[in-house]
Amino acid sequence: MSEFLTALGDYAFLQTALLAGLLASVGCGVIGTFVVVKRIAFMAGGIAHSVLGGMGAALYFGLDPFAGALVAAILSALLIGAVRLAWKTQEDTMIGALWAIGMAIGVLFIAKTPGYASDLMSFLFGNILLVPTRELWLMAGLDLVLILTVALFYRQFLAVTFDEEFARLRGVPVTFFYLLLLCLVAVTVVLLIQVVGLILVIALLTLPAAIAGHYVRSLGVMMLVATLLGGLFTSLGLALSFGPDLPAGPTMILLAGGVYLASALLSHRLARHRALRRVTAA
Template sequence: MSGFFTALGEYGFLQTALLAGLLASIGCGVIGTFVVVKRIAFMAGGIAHSVLGGMGAALYFGMDPFAGALLAAIVSALLIGTVRLAWKTQEDTLIGALWAIGMAVGVLFIAKTPGYSSDLMSFLFGNILLVPTRELWLMAGLDLVLVTTVSLFYRQFLAISFDEEWARLRGVPVAFFYLLLLCLVAITVVLLIQVVGLILVIALLTLPAAIAGHYVHSLSAMMLIATLLGACFTAFGLALSFGPDLPAGPTMILLAGGVYVCSALVSQVFARRRAARQATAG
């Protein structure tokens, strides 16, 4: 790992990769917390995989795949959210259909575009080492949108995350804020695709927040801890993958997954000890 830190001072692409991971961790912590608390990981997965269609179409027509991904993600989020609000019984079917259709359309477009194999693997599994410097500004801008929106409407998002009916009775426009939350999830998915790709995006979106949820119950505290954990996983995952020349995205996810399993075991031990002490005291 020492070789990584030496190379970090010499190679600009490593500095860009590290900064991309840190920028992605902001969305990972802030929006991933809502995904975990509201239990909409499957929705986020549908949004993530439908993005490939937008990326493939943008690539085919000579446009920026990042822009295509953002457009496809927001359209999918609005479609899934609208169907969920109107016809809850068809929600799972629609998500599965968008998941499959988005992947299929993306693969077809990429297949007709020069450089098919490398581009497809990069989209599916990410390649943080190839993030161009210009996209760091776009990632920073998206982070600013996420943080600003959550800060402005924190109470509303908090209300719909835990009890939509109570929020509705309090006069909160639940449908609007639910769709807005899904759009923020879509933006975060696009951020994380740059780092770990479509296949692994849900893991990085949910694992840091899930780990934070083992130890704190305040939403704001979960966001802060999840953001810090996301930054650690991306930074140390990048460092661990550098020496053995491993893919950075899967290394980050294995690191996050290992920490999650250990954290879950530790939290269970503490919970049983607390229960035993309460039973003894009673």
């Protein structure tokens, strides 16, 4: 750890990586909370894996893969949302098909891109150490969009997340806000791909919020706690991976996964203890 702190003051790329992790944690906490509470992790996974098609196409045509990822993520979110609304009985199959098609398109584009496809592993598993400084501004801008949108439509998102039928009866345009929520998930996926890659993105999107959900019931507080946990996992994972020269993304996920398992066991024990106390008191 001391080696990392010393290097952090000397190397700009480490400072950029640390900032990228913290910026990604904002979307991870805010939107990950909705993903966990509404139980749409599989849909978020479909969006994440479809993104490779956009990244591969952008790389093939000489464009910014980050921009290609953003466009592909939003299009995938709208398509997956439409599938869920129109074909509920075949939802899982259709999302799985889109998931596979997006991955296949991306691999084909990357394979046909002239030169060595060195970026493929970075796309799949992330490489936070290679995030360019200019993309920090784009990440900060996307975070601002997420925060402002959620703040502006918080009550509507709350209603759609917990009870769509009740929201519809109250006159909330459920379809619009549902698709808007999926688009915010898409933006968050693009943020997190910079840090852990599209294979591991769902873990970082859901684990901090799931841990927070063990101990808090307020959606706003859950977002705050999940954001702080996301920042802790990305920062500490980066520090732990530096000395042994390990991949930073998988290290972050292992750290988050270990804390989640420990938290799940602890919350289960606490729940049993409370239940026993109620029985004893009665």
